[in-house]
Amino acid sequence: MTHFDGADEPSRLSALRTTTDTTVILSLEGEIDMHTARRLRQVLTADQNDLPARMVIDLARVTFMDSSGVKALLDLHDATRDKPGWVRLSGIQPSVQRLIELTCLDTVFDCYPTVHHALTV
Numbered sequence: 001m002t003h004f005d006g007a008d009e010p011s012r013l014s015a016l017r018t019t020t021d022t023t024v025i026l027s028l029e030g031e032i033d034m035h036t037a038r039r040l041r042q043v044l045t046a047d048q049n050d051l052p053a054r055m056v057i058d059l060a061r062v063t064f065m066d067s068s069g070v071k072a073l074l075d076l077h078d079a080t081r082d083k084p085g086w087v088r089l090s091g092i093q094p095s096v097q098r099l100i101e102l103t104c105l106d107t108v109f110d111c112y113p114t115v116h117h118a119l120t121v
Contacts, residue, residue, distance in 0.1 A: 060091025
């Protein structure tokens, strides 16, 4: 388990990275915007040379996300597109769900209500 606190903005975005078997679970907490998106990109690609085959990004504690967060997730998709495995989103809050639907991010990533659902499908 690795905890990434937002060094630049400690109270705005934090992340906890947990590995179970071959799946990385990235639990995010706080706001994802132009001020924290750089930190999010760092966390998403912490193992750039060895990106996990399977990843669940838990958004259950994300209270706000703007287009910067969408771009960071799309960059992750581009980095993993030709690799075996998957990236899934879970626990999307209503305040973030609308943006995900409007940007069609829900057609790029499979979305699940909980981490448990994302892992057992």
